[in-house]
Amino acid sequence: GEDVEQSLFLSVREGDSSVINCTYTDSSSTYLYWYKQEPGAGLQLLTYIFSNMDMKQDQRLTVLLNKKDKHLSLRIADTQTGDSAIYFCAESPYNFNKFYFGSGTKLNVKP
Amino acid sequence: NAGVTQTPKFQVLKTGQSMTLQCAQDMNHNSMYWYRQDPGMGLRLIYYSASEGTTDKGEVPNGYNVSRLNKREFSLRLESAAPSQTSVYFCASILDRTSYEQYFGPGTRLTVT
Numbered sequence: 001g002e003d004v005e006q007s008l009f010l011s012v013r014e015g016d017s018s019v020i021n022c023t024y025t026d027s028s029s030t031y032l033y034w035y036k037q038e039p040g041a042g043l044q045l046l047t048y049i050f051s052n053m054d055m056k057q058d059q060r061l062t063v064l065l066n067k068k069d070k071h072l073s074l075r076i077a078d079t080q081t082g083d084s085a086i087y088f089c090a091e092s093p094y095n096f097n098k099f100y101f102g103s104g105t106k107l108n109v110k111p
Numbered sequence: 112n113a114g115v116t117q118t119p120k121f122q123v124l125k126t127g128q129s130m131t132l133q134c135a136q137d138m139n140h141n142s143m144y145w146y147r148q149d150p151g152m153g154l155r156l157i158y159y160s161a162s163e164g165t166t167d168k169g170e171v172p173n174g175y176n177v178s179r180l181n182k183r184e185f186s187l188r189l190e191s192a193a194p195s196q197t198s199v200y201f202c203a204s205i206l207d208r209t210s211y212e213q214y215f216g217p218g219t220r221l222t223v224t
Contacts, residue, residue, distance in 0.1 A: 008151065031211050042115075042201055042215030043154070088153060092211075098169065099144070099213060103153040 006089055006102040013110050018076040020105045022089030025070060032065060034074045035088040037104070043088060046074070076107075084109045113137055115216035117202050123222045124192045132187040132219050134202030140214070141207045143185035144169075145177060147198040148218075154201065160185055192223045 003025045012018045024032070030051050035043040049056045049063045049072070056063045062075040076083055089102040115136045124130055136143065141162050146154040146169075156169030160179040174196060176188045185204075189196060202216040 004153070033211075040217075042217050043203075043213075044215070045212050048211055090154075098156060098159065099154075101146075101153040101155075103151055 004089055004091060004100050004102040006087075006105045008103065009106050009108070011108040011110065012079050014079060014081055016079055018074075018079045018083070018107055018109075020074045020076075020087050020089075020107065022072040022074075022102055023070055024072065024089070024091050024100075026091055026093070026100070028093055031092050032063075032072050033088075033090040033092070033099075034061075034063065034072075035090060035101075037086045037088065039085075046087075079107075079109050081109045081111055083107060115202055115204055115214050117200075117216040117219050119219060120217065121220050123224065124189075125224055126193060128192050129188070129190050130192065131189075132200055132202075132221075133184070134186065134216060135184045136202075136204040136214070137183065138204065138206070138214065139182070140204035141182070142205045143179065144203040144205075144213070145175075145185065145187045146201045146203065147171065147196075148201060149198050157187065157200075189221075192221075194223045197221060197223045 006022045033048045034046045036046050037043045060077045064073045086104040086106050088104045092099045118133045144159040145157040148154050155171050158177040160166045163182045178186045200219045203213045205213045
């Protein structure tokens with residue numbers, strides 16, 4: 001399968017910005033995603049970016065894509081305690097038959 | 112509109128027992144997926160069904176079978192459970208190739224002793 005890698009943990013203070021990074025290997029990926037998982041729950045789509053885009057902003061979330069380096073990042077501005085969760089990076093090819101997930105980054109927001 | 116539902120939420124099996132995990136979606140989605148989630152390993156695709164009547168293997172299909180009973184339902188069967196199958200299992204669905212968002216169920220936590 002494809003490799004999607006993320007760091008395992010990130011700790012920030014409330015009000016700071018959080019940046020979660022992801023690298024992937026499949027250059028044919030069409031969509032790249034960020035999902036959020038709260039304890040005991042399934043995954044919820046936060047945002048996505050199409051592979052021909054460099055940046056996407058959605059309220060407090062900014063996604064940056066460096067296609068040359070196969071690097072994806074998620075910036076959360078003004079991080080709140082409610083943002084504490086596991087964040088997964090994922091990619092899929094054009095036909096959406098398969099999705100490849102990273103191992104998840106656990107974000108801890110300290111009050 | 113319940114989205115994606117899974118039953119049961121929790122299950123404990125002894126090695127060698129069999130069971131079926133149920134998944135249903137009420138969003139008229141064409142494609143459905145089964146994943147397992149293990150600590151530090153993210154989600155790995157077990158099987159998927161691109162449309163009613165079709166199923167295909169994912170990354171980790173060994174020890175599992177699936178049935179796409181109809182458009183709504185996609186079940187995952189463990190014929191002879193092993194401790195290595197202790198995991199959290201998620202079902203997901205997506206409308207079709209024009210869509211991009213997978214919707215996930217709440218998960219089934221399975222322990223095999």
